[in-house]
Amino acid sequence: MPPPRPRPVDPPTEVIPRVEDDYDDDDYYDDDEYYDDEPPAKDTPPPDSLGRKAVRGVGEALITMGLVVLLFVVYEVYVTDLLSAEKQQDATAALDSEWSSNVVTPPPADPNRKSQLNLIEGKAFAKMYIPVFGNDWKFSVVEGTTDKHLEIGPGHYKDTAQPGEAGNFSIAGHRVGKGAPFNDLDLLQSCNSIVVQTQTQWFVYRVLPMSNEVAGWASNPKSKEAACAGVAPLSTTFGEAYSKTVGQEIVVPTQGEVIAPVPHQVGAAVPADKQAKLLTLTTCHPRFSDKQRLIVHAIETKSYPVADGFVPPEMTEG
Amino acid sequence: MYGWIWRHLPGPLFLRVIEAVVLVAGIVALLMFVVFPWAEPKLPFNNVTTE
Numbered sequence: 001m002p003p004p005r006p007r008p009v010d011p012p013t014e015v016i017p018r019v020e021d022d023y024d025d026d027d028y029y030d031d032d033e034y035y036d037d038e039p040p041a042k043d044t045p046p047p048d049s050l051g052r053k054a055v056r057g058v059g060e061a062l063i064t065m066g067l068v069v070l071l072f073v074v075y076e077v078y079v080t081d082l083l084s085a086e087k088q089q090d091a092t093a094a095l096d097s098e099w100s101s102n103v104v105t106p107p108p109a110d111p112n113r114k115s116q117l118n119l120i121e122g123k124a125f126a127k128m129y130i131p132v133f134g135n136d137w138k139f140s141v142v143e144g145t146t147d148k149h150l151e152i153g154p155g156h157y158k159d160t161a162q163p164g165e166a167g168n169f170s171i172a173g174h175r176v177g178k179g180a181p182f183n184d185l186d187l188l189q190s191c192n193s194i195v196v197q198t199q200t201q202w203f204v205y206r207v208l209p210m211s212n213e214v215a216g217w218a219s220n221p222k223s224k225e226a227a228c229a230g231v232a233p234l235s236t237t238f239g240e241a242y243s244k245t246v247g248q249e250i251v252v253p254t255q256g257e258v259i260a261p262v263p264h265q266v267g268a269a270v271p272a273d274k275q276a277k278l279l280t281l282t283t284c285h286p287r288f289s290d291k292q293r294l295i296v297h298a299i300e301t302k303s304y305p306v307a308d309g310f311v312p313p314e315m316t317e318g
Numbered sequence: 319m320y321g322w323i324w325r326h327l328p329g330p331l332f333l334r335v336i337e338a339v340v341l342v343a344g345i346v347a348l349l350m351f352v353v354f355p356w357a358e359p360k361l362p363f364n365n366v367t368t369e
Contacts, residue, residue, distance in 0.1 A: 056319075056321075057319055060319045060320055061319070064319075068349065071346065071349055071350070071354075072349075072354055072357075075349070075350055075354045075358075076354075076358070076364070079350055079354075080358075145367045147359055150366065150367075155367075157367070172366045172367040172368075173366060174364060174366055175366065176364065177364065178364070182366070251368070253365065253367075253368055253369055254368070254369050255368055256368045256369050258368055259368060282366060282367060282368055283366045284364065284365060284366045290362050290364065290365040290366075293366070293367075293368055295368075
């Protein structure tokens with residue numbers, strides 16, 4: 001605190017000594033016996049020592065840093081949502097206009113036909129719905145999984161299968177902030193549907209049985225439910241190579257084999273025509289951390305051609 | 319620091335309050351739109367892809 005400077009015309013200078021007075025009264029004089037006899041002189045507070053200034057400076061700096069960290073949390077959890085919502089909207093608008101502008105013939109009935117989409121990095125190419133998360137849960141999926149792509153929405157791992165193809169159609173998405181598309185991924189149960197729409201087709205994927213359901217799946221009453229038609233532990237339908245592929249798993253970030261065409265079998269032990277049509281979703285785990293990855297595997301159970309006004313019945317399963 | 323800034327804001331009290339609010343808002347905006355977007359990719363808690 002510098003001593004009061006002589007400033008000829010400056011009304012605020014009166015404020016300064018008064019503030020300092022109160023401050024010093026509390027800290028210095030109240031419990032000081034010596035000053036009990038005579039009240040401290042109001043007009044001449046002792047100038048702040050260097051040590052005092054230093055301590056105050058450090059304290060203020062610490063408080064400031066704390067506030068900055070809190071602000072960062074607000075940024076991560078809320079502000080990035082707003083920024084991403086805009087990007088997702090733009091991507092969806094671009095996709096809609098692309099879909100409505102170029103007319104395509106409906107896909108032929110041949111089930112083995114490969115619909116090769118033209119995937120361009122950073123551009124949306126499909127829409128994704130998870131009915132159990134509510135009608136409003138829909139995202140446009142973009143090609144690519146860099147930070148930039150994932151800001152727009154869920155991102156398709158390059159070089160993994162396309163929707164409806166044999167192999168592993170794999171998508172990454174944020175769990176916290178940036179729209180948090182995969183915030184509730186841990187809540188998905190076996191047989192929950194995940195619907196993917198491309199320009200020409202709808203694909204219905206269903207979450208595979210969880211690891212604790214695999215053993216007794218045939219006798220599990222759940223397996224008789226309509227929603228579970230076409231869902232069975234992959235080891236029973238596609239062979240032992242798939243024994244590690246269950247509805248949900250938690251892995252370390254280096255386990256890229258979860259998005260291999262046959263998950264956990266990088267060496268492609270299964271010929272392409274014997275591979276299941278899988279969908280794999282990846283996000284971070286636990287929430288707010290990047291220690292592990294939460295993985296959800298689903299298998300295609302149905303597909304429909306896109307037609308005007310047609311919405312797959314699975315979409316109302318919420 | 320804060321005391322020093324406050325003493326150096328010109329004008330009467332209500333003007334100083336307005337100036338202080340503008341300063342705080344400016345710093346928050348700087349953090350939100352420049353500093354945090356720059357710092358975020360360097361921090362290890364929002365990676366969602368496998369390697």
